[in-house]
Amino acid sequence: MKQTDLEKLLADMSLKEKVDQMLQLSGAFYLGDENSVLTGPANDMGIGKEDLEMAGSILGAAGADTMKKLQDDYMAKQPHHIPMLFMMDVIHGMKTIFPAPLAQGATFDPELSGECASAAAKEASAAGLHVTFSPMVDLVRDARWGRVVESTGEDPYLNSRFSEAIVKGFQGDDLKTPGKVASCIKHFAGYGGAVAGRDYNTVELSEHTFREFYLPAYKAGIDAGAAMVMTSFNTINGVPASTNKWLMRDILRGEMGFDGVLISDFAAILETVAHRSSKDAADAAKKALEAGVDIDMMTSVYAANLCRLVEEGEVDEHLIDECCLRILELKNKLGLFENPYKDADAEKEKAYNLCPEHRALAKKAAEESFVLLKNDGVLPLDTAKKIAFVGPYTNNHEIKSSWSFTGDSKDCVTIQEAAEKVFDASRTTYAEGCPVIGNDVELIGFTETTPKKYSEEELAAMEQSALQAAKEADLVVMPMGEHYLQSGEATSRAMIDVPEIQMELFRKVLAVNPNVVVVLFNGRPLDLREISAKAKAILEVWFPGTEGGSAVVDVLTGKKNPSGHLPMSFPYCVGQAPVSYNEYSTGRPNLPGMKERFRSKYLDIPNAPLYPFGYGLSYTTFAVSDVVLDQNEMDKNGRIAAKVTVKNTGDAAGCEVVQLYIRDDYSDVVRPVKELKGFRKVELAPGEEQEVTFYITEEDLRYYRLDGTFGSEPGTFTVMIGNSSTTENSAVFTLK
Numbered sequence: 001m002k003q004t005d006l007e008k009l010l011a012d013m014s015l016k017e018k019v020d021q022m023l024q025l026s027g028a029f030y031l032g033d034e035n036s037v038l039t040g041p042a043n044d045m046g047i048g049k050e051d052l053e054m055a056g057s058i059l060g061a062a063g064a065d066t067m068k069k070l071q072d073d074y075m076a077k078q079p080h081h082i083p084m085l086f087m088m089d090v091i092h093g094m095k096t097i098f099p100a101p102l103a104q105g106a107t108f109d110p111e112l113s114g115e116c117a118s119a120a121a122k123e124a125s126a127a128g129l130h131v132t133f134s135p136m137v138d139l140v141r142d143a144r145w146g147r148v149v150e151s152t153g154e155d156p157y158l159n160s161r162f163s164e165a166i167v168k169g170f171q172g173d174d175l176k177t178p179g180k181v182a183s184c185i186k187h188f189a190g191y192g193g194a195v196a197g198r199d200y201n202t203v204e205l206s207e208h209t210f211r212e213f214y215l216p217a218y219k220a221g222i223d224a225g226a227a228m229v230m231t232s233f234n235t236i237n238g239v240p241a242s243t244n245k246w247l248m249r250d251i252l253r254g255e256m257g258f259d260g261v262l263i264s265d266f267a268a269i270l271e272t273v274a275h276r277s278s279k280d281a282a283d284a285a286k287k288a289l290e291a292g293v294d295i296d297m298m299t300s301v302y303a304a305n306l307c308r309l310v311e312e313g314e315v316d317e318h319l320i321d322e323c324c325l326r327i328l329e330l331k332n333k334l335g336l337f338e339n340p341y342k343d344a345d346a347e348k349e350k351a352y353n354l355c356p357e358h359r360a361l362a363k364k365a366a367e368e369s370f371v372l373l374k375n376d377g378v379l380p381l382d383t384a385k386k387i388a389f390v391g392p393y394t395n396n397h398e399i400k401s402s403w404s405f406t407g408d409s410k411d412c413v414t415i416q417e418a419a420e421k422v423f424d425a426s427r428t429t430y431a432e433g434c435p436v437i438g439n440d441v442e443l444i445g446f447t448e449t450t451p452k453k454y455s456e457e458e459l460a461a462m463e464q465s466a467l468q469a470a471k472e473a474d475l476v477v478m479p480m481g482e483h484y485l486q487s488g489e490a491t492s493r494a495m496i497d498v499p500e501i502q503m504e505l506f507r508k509v510l511a512v513n514p515n516v517v518v519v520l521f522n523g524r525p526l527d528l529r530e531i532s533a534k535a536k537a538i539l540e541v542w543f544p545g546t547e548g549g550s551a552v553v554d555v556l557t558g559k560k561n562p563s564g565h566l567p568m569s570f571p572y573c574v575g576q577a578p579v580s581y582n583e584y585s586t587g588r589p590n591l592p593g594m595k596e597r598f599r600s601k602y603l604d605i606p607n608a609p610l611y612p613f614g615y616g617l618s619y620t621t622f623a624v625s626d627v628v629l630d631q632n633e634m635d636k637n638g639r640i641a642a643k644v645t646v647k648n649t650g651d652a653a654g655c656e657v658v659q660l661y662i663r664d665d666y667s668d669v670v671r672p673v674k675e676l677k678g679f680r681k682v683e684l685a686p687g688e689e690q691e692v693t694f695y696i697t698e699e700d701l702r703y704y705r706l707d708g709t710f711g712s713e714p715g716t717f718t719v720m721i722g723n724s725s726t727t728e729n730s731a732v733f734t735l736k
Helices: 003-012 015-021 034-039 041-045 049-054 064-077 101-106 110-126 146-150 156-171 207-214 216-223 245-255 281-291 301-311 317-333 346-352 356-369 415-419 456-472 500-512 529-534 548-556
Strands: 023-026 057-059 085-088 182-188 228-231 261-263 371-375 387-390 428-431 475-481 516-521 537-540 622-624 639-648 654-664 675-684 689-697 715-722 730-735
Touching: 003 317, 015 023, 015 049, 015 301, 015 317, 023 049, 034 041, 034 049, 049 064, 064 085, 064 346, 085 317, 101 110, 101 146, 101 156, 101 356, 110 156, 110 346, 110 356, 156 182, 156 207, 156 216, 156 675, 182 216, 182 245, 207 216, 245 281, 261 317, 281 301, 281 317, 301 317, 356 548, 387 415, 387 456, 415 428, 415 548, 428 456, 456 500, 475 500, 500 516, 500 529, 516 529, 516 548, 537 548, 622 654, 639 654, 639 675, 639 715, 654 689, 675 689, 689 715
Parallel strands: 023 057, 057 085, 182 228, 228 261, 387 428, 387 475, 475 516, 516 537
Antiparallel strands: 371 537, 622 639, 639 689, 654 675, 654 715, 715 730
8 A cells, every 4th residue: 555545544534443543452352252351351441342343453362264363353343444463472483482582692693593583473474463572672781680581681782783683584674575574672761771670660770871781772673674662661761661752752763763663561551650650541641642652552541541632632633643654554564455364374374383494493593592601521421421311301391481472382392302312211311300499489470380389208209219310320410490480571589599499409419429410491690609619510501492402412412512602691699780791990990809998899709790791611612812903093984903813722613702892991981891892603623713803993982972972082992802701802992
C-alpha cells in the first residue's frame, strides 16, 4: 500500500478505531470462550467487546493455523479490514533454542548471533509471528539483577555490535522478505542500571553516564533499522520512561532519528500511577501519548481514556493520528495489507522447527559461547580414564533459560545423553547427587514449574550413589549451577552463590576425590571463590539451549577447543556489585603493590573481579607481541594502524579473541580507565602466527565533553591490545 493510501485510510477511521489500533492484548483473550473473557479478565481490565474486536495487536500467541484463524476473525470484524499484528518474546530461539544472550555475548561473534536470530525468525514467522521483542540491549554491570541473562554484557561497544547484528538477523533488508520478522529494541532506556540490582527499581544515572555507556547499544540497533522500540519500567531523571517526553521525543525520536513504533512494556504506562508520577490512568494515558508511545501493552489505559480526553479537549487528536499511522506503516512494511498471514504456514512451521540445520547452528553457538575459566591440566578429558559425571545438571533437560518459553525442554540434549554416545560405558558413571535447589529454596510467584520436593531418604540415597561413583572414578565432572528460574525477569538475588545444596555435594565429592571439573550452568555471574580455589577446572556453559549437552561433551573431550571470553565481569563477591572493567578513573587509585590506607579500596576484598571482562582460557596458549603503531600522531581526518602478532604457542589448534582497548590520557571530563574499541577472532594451528591490525580513527576517541557535545579533544591516547581487559600491552599516540 502506498503512503498516500495509508493516510487516506487513517483519515477514514473513527477515533475509536484509531485508539484501538494502539491497544495490545494477550492472545489468551482470543483463544478461549469470548463470554468468559469479557466477564472475566477483560472486564477486570476495563476492556469492552469493541476493544477486544478491534485491538491492533496480539501478544503471546503462536502457531500458523491458530494465527490464520485469529487474523480471519479479526479482519472480518474490523471496520476497514485492517490486519492485526502478532508479537511474542522470541528472545534466543523459537523452537530451536540458542544460547542465552549473555552466553552469545561470550562468543565475541556478532555475526554468529545474527545467524541465530535469522534462524529464529524463520521459525517464528512460519508460526505466524510478525514481531519479536528482541534484542534486549540494556547495559548490565550488576550481577544481582536477574535480567543480565538477556543482555550481551557490560560493554557499550560489544553490546552495540550484537545489537545491530541481531536486528539485521531478524529483519534482513526488507520486512516483507519471507522468513523475517520485525525486531524490537528494548528496554528504552537504562533498565540495566536498576538501583541495588532490584528489578523494576528506579535508575539513578547522571546524564553523562547515561549517554556515555547506556545509550550506544540502543542507537546501534536503531541505526540498523529496528522497526520497534519498547519502553522500560524504570525512571530516568525521576520520570518513568513510558511518560518521559524528553527521553522519547527528544532523544529517541529527535537525536536518534527513530521513526518506528514505540510500545510500552507490559502495563508500564499504568504503572506510572504506582510510581506516583501520574495521578490516575487518564493522566498516565495523556502523558504517555504526549511522550509518543504508540501501543499500550495489556492495559486499558489508552482504550478507556483517550477518546474521552480528545472529546474533552485534553489531548490533540493529531497525537493519536501520529501513533496510529506509525502502526499502520509497520503493518504495511510487513506486507500485511496484501498478505495478512505473511509467512504463516503449518507445513513450513513443522519443517523449520528443530531442523538439522538449526540444531547444528545451536550447537556451534553453544560451543563458541563456553568460557574456560580454569584448567589445571585436566581438560580436555582423557576418555581412557574412569570418569564420573556427578551433579544435578548431568541429565537435566532444563538448560534453555527462563526466557525461552516457546521452546520445549524435552527437546534439549542433556550431558548424559550426549556423553553416552562418546564415553565407554564400562568406565563412565552418571549420578544426579542432589537437586538443583533444596527444599528450603522457594521460587516466589513462579507458575511455570514447581521444583520437586525430596524426602530426606531420597536426598540421602542420591548423595550416597554420587559419592560412591566419585570415589571409584579417576576424575569427576560436576555439572552444577543456578536453577533456570533463578535468573531472568523478577529474579534479583542478594546472594549470587551456587545453591547451597550443590555446594555441600561439591565439598563432599572433593573429600573423596580431589580431581573435580565443574561445568557451570547459570544466567548471571556468580560468586565462584570456593569453586575456583578447589576445582581443577571450571567450564562456564551458561544456559546453552537445545544442543547444550552435545556442545558440552565436544568441548570437554577436546573435539572443540573453547574460545569464549567473558562479556561481563565475575565479581570476587557480591559486595563488589556493580562492577565493570571500564570504571572511571579516581583521584586515589589503588595501584598494584600499594599498601597505603587512604586509597579507593576495600579492607577485606580486592578491587579486581575474580574473573574480568574479556577473560577466557583455551586448551592451547597464545602470545601477543608488543603493540606497533604505524605513526605516533594523527589528525582528525587520519587514522592509525595498531598491529600485533598473535602466535599459537601450544600444542592444539585454537581460536583467540584479540581485544583493542583505548584510554584517553587526559580530558576535561573524567574518562574510563580503558574502553573496548575493537576485537578480532583469530584461529591458529600450533606454532602458527598471524598479524592482526586495528584501525583507529578520530571517531573512536569521541565522548560527551564538558559542554555536553559529542566529540574528541587533542591529546595523548594509550592503545592496549591483548586477550582480556587486564592487558597492559600498550603504545601511545597523539591526536593533533
